[in-house]
Amino acid sequence: MAKKIKVLAIGELAGNQLSPGTRELLGGGRDLADSLGARVGIVLLSESAGKTGAEAIAYGADEVYQAEAAFLKNYQPEVYLQVLEKIVKKVGPEILLLAQTATGRDLAPRLACRLKTALAPDCVALAIDPDSGLLRMTRPVYGGRALAVLVCKTRPQMATVRFRALKSREPDPSRPGEIKPVTPELDQSKIKSKFIEKVVEEVKGVPLENARVVACGGRGMGGAEAYALLEELAQFWGGAVGATRPACDSGWVSSARQIGLTGKIVSPNLYLAVALSGSSQHMAGCGNSKMIVAINKDPEANIFSFANYGVVGDYRRILPPLIERLKQVRKGPKD
Amino acid sequence: MQVIVCLKQILDPEMPSGSFHLDPNRKRAVPPPGTPPVLSPFDENALEAALRLKDGQGAKVIAVSLGDKLARAVVKKPLSAGADELVLLEDPEWEDLDHFASARVLAAAIRKIGEFDLILTGRQAADWDAGLVGSALAEELGLGCVTLARKIEVVKDKVRVERVAPDGYEVVEALRPCVVTVDSELGELRQITMPGIFAAKKKPIQEWKPADLKLASPAPARCELVDLYLPKRETVCEIIGGESPEEAALKLADKLLEKCPA
Structure with missing residues (x-):
């Protein structure tokens, strides 16, 4: 049998x-x-x-x-x-x-x-x-x-x-x-409910779940405009940009980009956590990343207990020179 | 129109990590001294959804909370925010119910309330994060259920819901009455105002016990919690410093180029 x-x-x-x-x-x-x-x-x-x-x-x-x-x-x-x-x-x-x-x-x-x-x-x-x-x-x-x-x-x-x-x-x-x-x-x-339609909200670029590198910004980003910096940063690796729940709930970023317990779950090779505290609800969505790098003003932020590398400071002063340096490397020594 | 909102009192999910402790014998989290409980944030989103239906269509809003040792300052918050009535289901027997038993008690209370067009609750309670009670409540009452709502409209005999999807949203219509669970995308609960707090003092509060609901003792939990522990964390963070933020940034760039080249 x-x-x-x-x-x-x-x-x-x-x-x-x-x-x-x-x-x-x-x-x-x-x-x-x-x-x-x-x-x-x-x-x-x-x-x-x-x-x-x-x-x-x-x-x-x-x-x-x-x-x-x-x-x-x-x-x-x-x-x-x-x-x-x-x-x-x-x-x-x-x-x-x-x-x-x-x-x-x-x-x-x-x-x-x-x-x-x-x-x-x-x-x-x-x-x-x-x-x-x-x-x-x-x-x-x-x-x-x-x-x-x-x-x-x-x-x-x-x-x-x-x-x-x-x-x-x-x-x-x-x-x-x-x-x-x-x-x-x-x-x-x-049957008590009926599917009417599906509305797909286009997200530019690489899907979060497949990205090798994810740059994610939290409440500390301060507004929607700041995410352009993360786009530039992620671009170096052809990566994707994510956001925390507070940032999505504030309307700065489409909720299709939310990473965490009630959003998407990602496990990229590199997770760049910028101006986010690292709440357990957020870490549920990215804790399995191979390498986590944190940039945060608050040296006591929870994210530093998850990160492999960290910089304590204001992302507004750290990201521009960082991106500049990465761009120089990309262009090569001839330029 | 009558809207029932189910709200759970939980440990504050925003408490700092250092305040979070487990009681290994009772297999539960210990309430940290000085940090009062809160309403589950997703349930507050559900209350906001109900209050928008009150603003727009004159719905009457009844808040319901279930548990034991409910802090009055916490569970009365819906009345201050604009709900019309409060039903408290409070008894030692109801302290540690599993999700299915909770749904049974809530269903009995909702039957006793009698008249309703819509039942709202959060997508999940922010303590056990299970997301079972709303769905189980719909099954207990034999109603339709739409989960993860970001927008709710009542149109004639139907409830039209935008349901959060990973890449956008779905539009779903359910016959009323039905249960809808609410996502944080719907929006935060409005600010509590002083007039709201004063108005709440005159609003009716009902307190019901198991005998009021003619419920037999709750069924034993279908799942046994055999272990509850804190995950081990072994990562040590290397802090990259410098004389200035710019210097730290350049050092970080070198580290990234070494560890994770393009």
Whole structure:
């Protein structure tokens, strides 16, 4: 008899591919299933699955529950909940994983209610306890000041996982696996909300999540104009500019550029933290950067306990000569 | 129109790092002496959303807080800001509820309030950062739910919400009544004024106990907190100095060019 599906992931598509977070769920889910001697399943809901089923198998899934329908084109909670509740109850996994994305954080709490189980949201580590065989779910609490480890008493043990917390595997196109089409059914009378439209706010330049270098400014920048300096600085590496929540809430920078607990999570090679205090809520979004460099007037600022290198001073006097020097190097000795 | 706003009293999330301590036995943060609790900032954003509906469409706003040992100065703030009524759900039994049990108590209280068009709360409480209660409340009450709102309009029988997305926003319409959770992008709570504080003294406050809600003892938590600890930090920061900011800047430039060339 085939081994049971004990770990089930709910995937998301980005265009005609799996989203990066979904690949990570499969990589991390695979590790959990291997230590339980079990199989990994994934649910993919879409208008048209294309080759994503095969992609999921290459990234570690043993079974793909694939539901395709026009009404699954855009995420709508009551539509997705109905379809997912049925599939999850049928598969009956021990562990159910979602990515902590705009969709995952909306969907998971309500799905947990319908499955009468708990949910550990925004986990940064998952591991099987070798003694009990239960899932230990680690998540930051108190704005990242502390870490909590939770064990769920009900089934499935359900978690949403923060981006970059789990590692995707190298895809193996020769991995065996099975795609199981599911016919989604919909009871229209239970739909209480409707997706109207998506408005994309264009952000110039490199996407934050992919940038090798990120220059981020905080409340101490003092206004929207000051971010031009950060643009110039980041440009040297072809990097991107981010901002803290207070700076976005003040309207200085588009919230699409917000880094932190309630914004984007980045882990660049170099994170230039300028005029930001380094609150735990902000560090939740950049703490995994390979190198952090802080520029801040306040020598007591929390950011210096995260930074590898720091300059104590006013960014207005430090950034212009710094940028000038970098530009000279770029031009080379001939100029 | 009647709008209910659920607000949680929490430890001040802006307290300095040095004031944050854990009680390892009780597995919780110790309230720092001299730092009073606050309303969760996202819940204040939700209150602001409700007050804008009051300004624009004459909504009546009812604030609800749940817990034990609620500081009156903290939980009465919504009345000073402009809310019309306050319902306090306060009992030792309600001190340490999990998210799902909290949603059940809030749902019972909201049923007792009876009439409502919209229920608002923050996207997450800024202590446990879970973001579960709003959604669980909608499920308890069998209502629609829109999370992460940055703008809320009530148009006829619908609530039109701009929902924060990573690269912009989505427009979603929900039938009312429904639950909407609010993001900080909606805007900060307005300033409290002296006339607001005086007006609050005359506003009604209801205090309800488990018996008032005809609730059985809360269900045990579905999750067990097995550990709570402070993350270790081993980074040592090398401070780059100089006679002047310009000199420090040039030294930093050399360091960056060495460690992270273009």
